[in-house]
Amino acid sequence: MVDDEPTNRRLLARMLKKEGFDEVMEASGGEQAIAQFQAHRPDIVFMDIMMPQMDGFEATRRIKALAGMDFVPVIFLTALHDEQSLVRCTESGGDDFLTKPFNFSILKARIVAMERVRDLQRTIAAKNRALAQLLEKDRQEQTLAERIFSRAVNQRNVATERLQIVQRSAATFNGDLLLTQHLPDGGLRILLGDFTGHGLAAAIGALPVSDAFRTMTRKGLDDEQVLEELNRKLHEMLPADRFMAACLITLPGGGGELRWWNGGMPSAWLRTREGLRELSSHALPLGILPALPARECPRRIPIHEGDHLLLMSDGLLEARNDEGVQFQDAGFNGVLTGWDWNRAVLPTLCEALDRHCDGAEPEDDVAVVEVPLDGALFQPRPTDPQEGTHTPRGGWTWSLVLEDERLGDLPSVGSVLRGLGLLEGLEDCAGALETIVNELYSNALEHGILRLHSPMKAHPEGFATYYQRRAERLEAGPRGRVEIRIAYEPGDGAGAIRIRISDTGDGFDAENWQPVTQDPARPWGRGIALVRSLCESVAFDAGGSRVEVVYRCT
Amino acid sequence: MSIQTQVDEQSNLVTITVGGRFDFAQHKQFRDAYRDIPANTRRYVVDLSEATYLDSSALGMLLLLREHAGGDSARVTIRGCSADVQRVLQIAHFDRLFTLE
The missing domain is CATH 3.60.40.10 (PPM-type phosphatase domain)
Known part of the structure; x- marks a missing residue:
């Protein structure tokens, strides 16, 4: 309630209190009004026009600027009736005016109307905020979409x-x-x-x-x-x-x-x-x-x-x-x-x-x-020798665990991997891969799980006995598990296949394993020799119950 | 798979044909193919043109046959190997012990 006349302020304040507006702040001039507005943020401002120092028009302009997006109605209180003054009220940001002397029912009606406008404005402002958030989200999605397009689609x-x-x-x-x-x-x-x-x-x-x-x-x-x-x-x-x-x-x-x-x-x-x-x-x-x-x-x-x-x-x-x-x-x-x-x-x-x-x-x-x-x-045909030595760029890992009664049936890894499409581009390595996995698996199963001893195979009868015992022990329901893990690791030029096989048996004496070269006609102990010849590296550990080999694809 | 034996009396030649996977599962059949033929009496040809795979126990079986045929004094011929089978034989240096055709 801004007026330099204390009588006017008191009169209006009393009318407002009667209407149920308990908190009425009073200011005697424009500057005080701005300070009060900043400190208390009132819901509605009644503004006299003619005041010493800062007049009502200027004070209104500033208050409206301070209110920003919030709608704070400013109602001018005026004894002036000339058109020009009323136009200036609106120009300076005023929302309505009341002529002095005040009429109680008109004042009440104006307040109700202003509250209605204020509520409408608040609803719109809330919706605008929500809309702005949605627009921002949409903008971010656009950016994401364009990024996906450029990275995953265009660049490839x-x-x-x-x-x-x-x-x-x-x-x-x-x-x-x-x-x-x-x-x-x-x-x-x-x-x-x-x-x-x-x-x-x-x-x-x-x-x-x-x-x-x-x-x-x-x-x-x-x-x-x-x-x-x-x-x-x-x-x-x-x-x-x-x-x-x-x-x-x-x-x-x-x-x-x-x-x-x-x-x-x-x-x-x-x-x-x-x-x-x-x-x-x-x-x-x-x-x-x-x-x-x-x-x-x-x-x-x-x-x-x-x-x-x-x-x-x-x-x-x-x-x-x-x-x-x-x-x-x-x-x-x-x-x-x-x-x-x-x-x-x-x-x-x-x-x-x-x-x-x-x-x-x-x-x-x-x-x-x-x-x-x-x-x-067109691309040069892949018959280019440089091109030919390249193996696939994407890696994969495949693993299989066989337990107990299942131990006797190792599927052909070549067929399994081929069925999964994993041997595409690696078909030349398939034979060697099959050999390596079978030999290492036989080793794990026969020595680790079934505890058979290779030197038995030195004579035709022993050879037969060895495989007979193998069959018997598998028949009897062996206990244990063998885990096979095969990973293809792409590299510059030729990639590598890493094979790891481990079993739950007691291992075997890999340290004292005798190279077969000492007796070229020895009919046993050839599996590991074969694997060693094929692979870039062969490493046994855990007492021979775990082996990891690397085969280089060429 | 199957193992077949053919004995040519005139040329004193025994041909053993192995088809499919040549691994430990074949050991009995493979041995049966020659065990009734007296040792050190015949020449042998092992035909692997139908074999798709060869493991280390098959290498052992071939060596037992070689011994049966008379060891160093009688060459056993291995015939018709696929690329994969050939590689296993070469890695094992079987060209020193057998005649590879």
Whole structure:
């Protein structure tokens, strides 16, 4: 209650107290009012206009500035009736005014109205805060989505220096997806995809698509298999309204041919010496049906050196100018018809797009890829001797524990690992691996668990007895366990296979083990010798009940 | 897998053919293939072209056959080895004890 007249203050304060407002602070001038406001933050301010030193207009301006986002109603108390003064009340930030002398019912009505406005303002402010938080969260998700895309998807692409790529991100990230990977024959496969949905949702779908595309392409699986798998994954993973339009291009290593499949993407364009070919969508996008219809199979076109291929997302075609006209209805066709054979079209296309948009930000992501179809696109064939010595880059560990009655049946580790796909790229090591594991396992089982003694095998009868006892002891239900652990460790050039076998037996005398070379015709004690010859290192410990060997793959 | 024996009386040659995995599980059959033939009387060929795998106990069995055939004085021929089998034989230096074909 700001007034330099104590009588006015008392009168109003009494009226307010009668209404139930117990805490009324009084100030006799503008400066005191500001100090009081800062100290106590009242809910409503009644402000006289004419005061010595700082007047009501100035005090109101400052109080409003201090209140910031909070709504604190300021009601002017005025004896002035001229229009000009009332306008100044509003200009300085006042919300209402009361004319002196005060009328009790009018005062009450004004307070109720101001409280209503204040409540409304508070509700809006609370909603604005929540909205700001959501916007921030959304922004963070966008950043995450873009990061996932750039790290997990874009950076793993190959031959990108040979392709001409234009990617322009709109303000909202929509997840146009470009994947490239070499085939084992040195060829190249390209996928340009466009997810329905934006932001994180699109990026999440991109990850398994990217992984499956790369793995299957590296293995040399054909187009149908890749498409089937991507379709199956997306159908399983995404809700019914989400899917991915895609254009898949395969350029086999031998050259001379292009295979293409277009499910829901804008037409791709192939400029050959003969003219322009449109590769228009002939299939459903991926992730809609549980299985791909057989008739929607990839198609083939013969290609020649100097041909160019152009792929694009709909963001390019639908980019609008300030009159709302889309690029496909404006400059796009002119660019295509002016495209000469054996010439890059992308620079012309970008210029035309820039002219069309005239500096306006695209509403949607724009992705355009031009592929010059020449030999430099392809990877040298892996017949290169340097290349041939390389073993797979990814490591794995496999282990098996056999106990008691199970001890007699060691499965063929070669078959087991092959069944798991772990021997891909290591097939040359499979024979040696089988030998090493079998010999070490026999050693662990026969000497460690079954306590058989090798020198028995020196004579034909002993040899037979040895294996007869082996069979008997296994039949009798042996007690114990043998653990096998096989780990492939990739390295520069040739990787290594580390094999560890341990048993619960008493071990054997590995220290005094006699090398077989002393008697080349000795029919026993050859297993460990074989392992030693094959492996880079062989180390027994725990009294011979644990052994670790390293085999170098070459 | 199977072990088959063929005796050619005219050339005095016994051919033992081993198929599949040649390991300890075959020891009885392998020994049965020659045990009734008197020692030091015949020449032997072990045909491993059908064998997929060979372990150290099979090496022992081959050495017992060699002894039965007469040791150093009678060469036993091992024939038709796959790459994996060949490697095991080479590591064991069996080329010094047998004729590898």
